[in-house]
């Protein structure tokens with residue numbers, strides 16, 4: 001009996017201590033979530049809103065508002081648009097030379113492939129809105145490669161003409177609004193014959209070729225190329241510095257940049273996203289090159305071991321027009337895959353043209369492009385295990401340029 005007040009006191013002290021620890025943890029968690037931007041509206045996601053395009057009544061701006069959802073290397077969205085002042089049905093697409101990633105893309109090949117992705121998205125939107133979209137690629141001629149940046153700003157990639165056409169239709173419109181890239185593991189379900197045939201048929205009207213490979217031998221070989229490419233890239237300081245420079249770790253930074261990488265790219269969403277952003281803002285070492293390399297390797301490793309098939313897009317040579325054609329085909333492939341319940345992720349490292357990648361670059365071409373073709377895209381394909389978060393997009397008006 002004499003022990004009872006003592007017991008109460010001990011219990012009270014335990015409760016007070018637990019309460020204090022929980023309070024401090026709660027305050028800490030709250031502070032991390034606030035630093036991580038939990039109360040900051042994500043304006044960088046506005047273009048994903050299905051009514052976003054309605055802010056303009058000009059059909060050209062309406063289709064461009066959809067095309068900004070297209071995938072692009074490093075999510076640079078290297079696109080500029082000029083509206084023809086003399087013809088309300090015409091716009092010009094230019095590559096934006098201020099948005100290049102020269103370390104991983106020294107020849108700007110992926111930047112030009114990304115132009116094709118934009119055009120494919122634009123066409124699907126046009127068809128949904130009742131227009132056909134026709135493309136004249138490089139109407140003023142291809143780039144002057146000796147002064148590429150200047151040439152990009154002077155010569156359009158495409159002259160796009162919209163024409164009212166009640167006969168057009170698309171199955172892929174709602175796929176525009178689903179994240180293009182899914183870096184998570186996929187289920188073990190193989191692609192069905194119908195899926196493979198429908199996807200392969202997309203190349204019928206293209207200058208680029210598409211192969212879908214799922215033999216055991218191809219799966220092993222291509223998976224190994226994916227892993228080797230990632231290992232080499234993570235050891236290339238110019239590439240890691242380039243990625244770090246376009247990584248945005250807070251909601252404020254993402255609202256400003258609206259392009260590049262963020263934690264969503266690793267599949268992080270909800271509270272976890274704000275928590276992670278808060279942590280890496282408070283402790284930047286958590287997101288240094290070593291951590292980045294470890295993440296990239298683990299992600300690729302898990303990816304290639306949980307993939308149903310690979311897709312390879314190649315072109316007979318490697319002209320700028322072919323690169324655009326490859327990008328159009330890639331985006332059609334990716335959009336239609338989503339319509340069929342599939343997703344994909346490019347594994348571009350091994351196709352990159354910097355010196356330390358030369359050996360696996362030559363090896364994959366020797367094996368999968370033996371007649372001197374250029375492999376423009378290597379992607380893993382499968383049935384998703386998770387819905388992947390959408391990533392930052394620029395405001396449509398920021399793409400506009402005067403001639």
Ligand SMILES: Cc1cc2nc3c(=O)[nH]c(=O)nc-3n(C[C@H](O)[C@H](O)[C@H](O)COP(=O)(O)O)c2cc1C
Pocket residue numbers: 069070071072073074075110111113114117179180181182183260265345346347348349390391
């Ligand atoms: C030419 C090109 C190359 C790409 N290479 C890679 C890659 O190697 N690894 C990867 O995970 N994603 C790659 N992507 C996907 C982009 O990173 C992605 O489109 C961009 O970050 C926007 O994200 P979203 O596609 O999910 O909207 C590539 C995309 C394009 C168009």
